[in-house]
Amino acid sequence: MTMFLIKKADVGKIAQELSREYEVYGPMIEKSSGQTFFDRVEDLAEINLAAPIPSNPPKAVVFPQMERILAYEYDRTKNAVKMEPDYRVVPKALVGLRPCDLAGMLCLDRFFMGQEFVDEVYLNHRKKMFIVTNTCITPFKQCFCVCTDSGPAAKEGYDLNLTDLGGEFLVEVGSEKGAALAAKLGLAPAGDPHLALKNEKVDKSIAMFEDIAVDSKAWISRVMNRVTTGFAKEEVWEYIGDQCFECGACTFVCPSCSCFNIADVSNPECAGCADRLRTWDSCSYEGYSRMAGGHNPRKPVEDRRNKRFFCKLSYSQMKKYLRPGCVGCGRCAWVCPGDIGLPNVVTYVRREITR
Amino acid sequence: MSQTLNIQNGKIVTVPEVATIEEIRDEIREVKTFYLSIDNKEIWNNFKYRSGQFIMCTIFGAGEFAVSLPPSPENDRFHITVRTVGKVTSALHALKPGDKVGLRGPFGNGFPFDEFKGKNLVYVAGGIGLIPLRSSIVHALQYKKDFGRVLVLHGARTPDDLMYKENLKEWQGFDGFETYITVDVPTPDWKGETGFVHTLFDKANLPIENTIAFVCGPPVMFNTVIGELMKRGLSDENIYSTLERHMKCGVGKCQHCAVGRTLVCTDGPVYTYRQIKTLGEEI
Ligand SMILES: Cc1cc2nc3c(=O)[nH]c(=O)nc-3n(C[C@H](O)[C@H](O)[C@H](O)COP(=O)(O)OP(=O)(O)OC[C@H]3O[C@@H](n4cnc5c(N)ncnc54)[C@H](O)[C@@H]3O)c2cc1C
Ligand code: SF4
Ligand code: SF4
Ligand code: SF4
Ligand code: FES
Numbered sequence: 001m002t003m004f005l006i007k008k009a010d011v012g013k014i015a016q017e018l019s020r021e022y023e024v025y026g027p028m029i030e031k032s033s034g035q036t037f038f039d040r041v042e043d044l045a046e047i048n049l050a051a052p053i054p055s056n057p058p059k060a061v062v063f064p065q066m067e068r069i070l071a072y073e074y075d076r077t078k079n080a081v082k083m084e085p086d087y088r089v090v091p092k093a094l095v096g097l098r099p100c101d102l103a104g105m106l107c108l109d110r111f112f113m114g115q116e117f118v119d120e121v122y123l124n125h126r127k128k129m130f131i132v133t134n135t136c137i138t139p140f141k142q143c144f145c146v147c148t149d150s151g152p153a154a155k156e157g158y159d160l161n162l163t164d165l166g167g168e169f170l171v172e173v174g175s176e177k178g179a180a181l182a183a184k185l186g187l188a189p190a191g192d193p194h195l196a197l198k199n200e201k202v203d204k205s206i207a208m209f210e211d212i213a214v215d216s217k218a219w220i221s222r223v224m225n226r227v228t229t230g231f232a233k234e235e236v237w238e239y240i241g242d243q244c245f246e247c248g249a250c251t252f253v254c255p256s257c258s259c260f261n262i263a264d265v266s267n268p269e270c271a272g273c274a275d276r277l278r279t280w281d282s283c284s285y286e287g288y289s290r291m292a293g294g295h296n297p298r299k300p301v302e303d304r305r306n307k308r309f310f311c312k313l314s315y316s317q318m319k320k321y322l323r324p325g326c327v328g329c330g331r332c333a334w335v336c337p338g339d340i341g342l343p344n345v346v347t348y349v350r351r352e353i354t355r
Numbered sequence: 356m357s358q359t360l361n362i363q364n365g366k367i368v369t370v371p372e373v374a375t376i377e378e379i380r381d382e383i384r385e386v387k388t389f390y391l392s393i394d395n396k397e398i399w400n401n402f403k404y405r406s407g408q409f410i411m412c413t414i415f416g417a418g419e420f421a422v423s424l425p426p427s428p429e430n431d432r433f434h435i436t437v438r439t440v441g442k443v444t445s446a447l448h449a450l451k452p453g454d455k456v457g458l459r460g461p462f463g464n465g466f467p468f469d470e471f472k473g474k475n476l477v478y479v480a481g482g483i484g485l486i487p488l489r490s491s492i493v494h495a496l497q498y499k500k501d502f503g504r505v506l507v508l509h510g511a512r513t514p515d516d517l518m519y520k521e522n523l524k525e526w527q528g529f530d531g532f533e534t535y536i537t538v539d540v541p542t543p544d545w546k547g548e549t550g551f552v553h554t555l556f557d558k559a560n561l562p563i564e565n566t567i568a569f570v571c572g573p574p575v576m577f578n579t580v581i582g583e584l585m586k587r588g589l590s591d592e593n594i595y596s597t598l599e600r601h602m603k604c605g606v607g608k609c610q611h612c613a614v615g616r617t618l619v620c621t622d623g624p625v626y627t628y629r630q631i632k633t634l635g636e637e638i
Contacts, residue, residue: 070370074415074455081373081415081455085361116621117606120360120369230635259610262603264418272415281609288601288611307613316616 002179003195004171004187006162011169013185014132014160015044015095022093022130025061027051038101049096049162053140053329057101057255058094062108062125065252066279069121069262074272081272087121091128097158100143100329102133103150104255106157107321111258115320121278130177135163137201139213142330144343147220150327152205153198163198170198216330216343220313223346224324228314235354237306240345243338248282250308250332250341256325257311259283283307309345365403368606371413371457372398378452383516386483387448388425388436393458404428405465406490407597407625410435411605413457417446421602421620424461425486427493436486436518462605463624466491466569466595475503475562479580481510481552481572485518487597487624488571493522496529504562506533510552510576514538514545535559552576553583563587568594570628581628594628 006014015024026047027036038054041047073082097105112122136143136152145151154161159178163170170190173179226232251257261281264274281288311317312326326342333341340348347353361370378390393399404410404424412435413419420443422435439445447456468491476495478488495505507526511517517536527534535555537548548555552572568589570580577596584594600612600619612619615634626634 072413072415072457076454079453079455081457083370083373083457085370112608115607117363117366117368117608118360119606119608123360258608260603260608261611262419262609264413264416266416270416274416274418281611283610283613310616314616 002173002182003190004173004182005165005168005190005194006171006185006187007168008164011049011162012044012047014181015041015047015093017181017185018093018095018130018132019044022091022128024093024095025058026095027054038097041095047095049134049164051096053098053100053136053143053331055253055331055334057104057253057329057331058097059104059108059255059257061092061094062105062122062129063112063258063260063280064125066277067121068275069278070276072272072274072276073270076272085120087124089124089127091130092125093130093132095132096134096162097131097154098136098329099133099151099154100145100148100327101255102131102154102157103145103148103323103327104329107256107323107325107327108258110321111256114322130181131158131160133158133161135161135198135202135205137164137205139205139209140330141213142215142334143209143213143328144216144218144220144330145328146206146209147218148324148326148328150323153202163201165194165197165201170194213330216328216333216341218326218328218343218346219350220324220326220346223349224313224315226349227310228316232349233352233354236348236352239354240309240340240348241306243340244284245338246284246286247337248284249335249337251282251284252280253331253335254312255327255329255331256321257282259288283311309342309349312342313346362398365401366461366606367398367459369459371411371419371459374456374458376450376452376454376456379450382436382518383511386436386438386518388434389447389450389456390432390434391456391458392433394455402461404461406468406494407465407487408461408463409487409605409624410458410460410462411602412447413459414443414446414450415455415457418443419457419459419603420444421599421605423487423490423597423624425489427490427497429494429497431490431493436483436489438483459605462620464622466625468494471567472501473503473565475566476505477561477566477568478505478507478509479552479568479570479572479584480508480518481576481580482512482516483518484570484572484576485509488569489519489522491569492526496526496532499529499531503565504533505531506535506559506561508535508537508552508555508559510537510539510555510572512539514542514547533559551579553580556583556587561587563589566593570594570596591629591632592627595625596628596631597624598626598631599624 024041028046036051036054068086112119133154158174161172259281267273372393374391374393380388409423603609603611605620607621
């Protein structure tokens, strides 16, 4: 694998070079709240590679919270229909993506583009993209990527991967696009000692999970088995369901949740005109499975919570993502008002806690 | 705009194709049949579907809904039969011949007809449950020599609620094709059977050996009929039904139609009763 070095003071040149061709997205610390957000970057100097894991995953870049996928006009008097799908391919560069978030995006890729049908809307968002990942040399409080095989260093799917070695970053090339950019920047080559140093940093990071990543501990593999085989007790799901407020927050912050709703929003001035909007949806909502006429086969909330954890933790779902659906970012534990983030659920299922 | 991916495996995936309503027929109260054809001739000529599949139908300005395909895949006039339930279906009912709608699909698995060769086919339909079974019935009628006995048992609330009345009459005339009809509540001039649909089983001398049953109807009827079929010795893997779920995309992405560990739009809508039992959810 080709590797280079870039001085810390120069690392901003990567985003600068990319900004000539791409819309740049990256982690930035919001001054008022002190929180990190992953968003469109206006001022490249704001990209902060040392910032903690962003509060939001980069999901919205490829799967916006709300988007128009189609606009149509039906003129009944002329009996003519005009239909315009709303696909735009905008080149986007994601700079400073955390490994768990890249893994989440790979889940989305496989789900939207690798199944029986290819989702053209997603495909167009994903088409022209440049990804620069950033190794987590120290974990954050809520992380458990080591349990879900998604960190603390990215293994695949990036164009360039950065690792903080102290005074400089190791730049690993993961694609031809990445190699071309490295060549353009005229980076100094790196060698085996640098790779050894990176591996040392990664090992150290893994060792730190015990002390630093204290909010979330998840014994994933054993629980995956139980969830897949339906061996988890009904009473455990009921207990989990009891604590769910059906707010949907866990879904919206999850890098791999992909459910959406579709609605035609009509134009009051034109009876046959509408925008077809696709919006994020959550399996926690009661309306999610309700059918026309009001019949709802999944009325009890525990049935719907069961669906979420099946999505994140079953081998059957792994077949769609080619990895576990949970990437260990810990965000759901962060936001859940009911205290049933994924790590807690794993504990409940593992220990068969029912009350 | 790239159009190349809008048709995948012969299915219209994202952007609907414009279709014209050629004719509208009243079926029963709140139910109408709409005869349709896709305007783009090339796409229309390549539009192939299987019994048991469904399409997504856009009513411009109102929205989109899932609907079964009642015509046989061969030599039958293309149509959908729709009951007014809410916003979108009511908007369809307000349309006139010549008006336009949008179509996506066909989606779903369909009935595995190759596995049914040489067997008796028993169709048990309650009310508008006859809609998703019609395609398969007409197919069986067109290929009658491939099958043993073919029976249609149809129950409705009142004589006015009997679906596809003209078809039922026509089917009765076919050699070796047996139709049995009953209503829950007779009218004074009703001369036929009275009672729930499973009460026809004895009269029909229902075959059990080498038999496939198709059951479709409201949940109460479904459960009673399945119970009675199993009591008579039909195995759960030989009982087929089609499930209905809230659907948005039709192509396995929105996950609204998830049932148990499956998605009705891609793994269904046709399931055997053996599969339905493992879903662990209400019907
Ligand atoms: C596989 C399958 C086959 C079917 N076959 C048939 C058939 O052959 N014949 C038949 O009659 N029916 C059939 N159905 C049922 C049919 O799809 C429903 O009856 C139909 O969807 C009802 O739509 P509606 O808009 O009239 O009902 P509503 O109850 O008004 O709502 C349903 C839809 O309207 C939209 N909507 C309503 N309210 C809102 C809101 N507040 N915000 C945004 N959107 C909203 C949504 O898109 C929603 O999905 C089938 C269903 C399935 C899944
Ligand atoms: S389930 Fe929770 S911890 Fe796992 S990827 Fe989703 S938000 Fe992160
Ligand atoms: S079903 Fe629930 S857990 Fe699964 S992707 Fe959808 S919202 Fe997320
Ligand atoms: S964040 Fe917690 S309370 Fe809200 S829907 Fe998710 S599990 Fe339920
Ligand atoms: S209708 Fe969208 S997944 Fe089945």
